[in-house]
Amino acid sequence: MAFIEIKDVRFSYAMEAGAEKEVLHGINLDIGQGAFVALLGHNGCGKSTMAKLLNGMLSPSSGQVLIDGLDAGLEENQLPVRRQVGLVLQNPDNQLVAGIVEEDVAFGPENLGVPPEEIRRRVDEALKAVDMYHYREHAPHKLSGGQKQRVAIAGVIAMETKCIVLDEPTAMLDPRGRQEVMETITRLNREKGITIVLITHYMDEAVQAGRVVVMDKGQVLMDGTPQHVFKQVERLKRHDLDVPQATELCYRLRAAGVALPDIPLSVEECVGMFRNLLR
């Protein structure tokens, strides 16, 4: 049994005058413990709905979301599910509760009724894990976007969740903040074995994941390793989806008749390939 099991999940939003709009049309996904999955897709393809289904903020219209065997759609499972799956939102300002960094990180464990000394330990550890320990007594509004987002991640880690779902965590950040957040996520996945579900529309971020799931119009379009997914450039383009810049470059060179041995995913890979070619 996988850590997260999504079984034939459909979801409809209630519209005006009793009408309903189905945004997810039968999703099936299994995500194993310790995986790093990127969820890609356009705005309105149902990505954010997926994020809220994963920690029980929304319940599926039909089908099941199982977190470690618990049905996330049931009211009585809400707290146990949220203890396992933390959610980080797009806007770094709106998700911090307290006026001091360390007190914000303590918010989750405080809600769980963890004893004070244990909270202190978890908060210090979480802040060190995201490299924000030196800022523990700062006010959140004095921090940069990337730093705020790292504090939000620390707030989830302090709850000792097994999985973090991040809903476009870098969309409002500058390139530097984006890099900070991505480095933090990959490190947490690698060193602490925390399952990461990263929802994004930046292809360059998706490449860093171990598995990419592409969604389109409420359905899973592709599912596989970044190599597998991004090499299907034409298929992605047919659905108006981008590919990483390096991939795009090599794809066009190939189309123009340049013989390239491989289609790289990252700038480093691309540079390496050209260096070998030109030697």
Next chain:
Amino acid sequence: MLSDITLGQFFPAKSLMHKADPRLKICLTIFSIVLIFAAGNFFSLGWAVLYIALAMALSKIPLKMYLRALKPILFLVAFTAVLNIFYGTGDPLFQWGILKITKNGLLNCLFVSIRIIVLILASSVLTFTTSPTQLTDAIERLLRPLSKLHVPVHDFAMMMTIALRFVPLLMEETDKIMSAQKARGADMESGGLVQRVKALIPVLIPLFVSAFRRAYDLATAMESRCYHGGEGRTKMKVLRFSSHDYCIIGSALLALAAFITLNMVFPPAIVR
């Protein structure tokens, strides 16, 4: 420019007053305000002033800060002082038409002015040495008995925490929206009062819309982090009385005893 406003005027430093338990500080502030109003003569009032001056000295906050805190109430002090001067009874020292100044009036004026000034200084010691979060925490703890009467103490404290967190954010946003509207040709600085208030509407509406959007996000974030009200909630920072808090209580009790003695031994200063 708007973001420069500091909240709660907290002035971080390492002093005996900063270290004291915030609950104790709130109680002592109320205690000294009562003392100031209970003082009947200049001796006991002087004692209360001395007591608060000691607290100010121990706070290690420059006198300049305290004087600045007094600035907004100078008018009020002057106003009550003038009123009291002319309301005295007894033989006039100086008379001009119906206005007369008596010795008693002058004393009353001095007494009342000292009262108001010291009152502000006493509450400044509290707000200067206690961070807004500590203050919220202490109020929550002090009011906790009320939750037995179904007063939602925890919810109020949570609301205050969130307000403190979001005020600087919304100020920054107001600034941004104002600049954006000015860039679109909005005129906010000229015209009469009505016109200026009207000019604020294009600022307030986007501000409210964004505040609601933020509230929605915040609610999602709080729920995701297992927030379910105050029930079963613990705190990372537990307020505990330390030995030096007990020393402060002891000295306050001694001061109170001296105050009562002074108040009883000397005759009341204010005579109506």
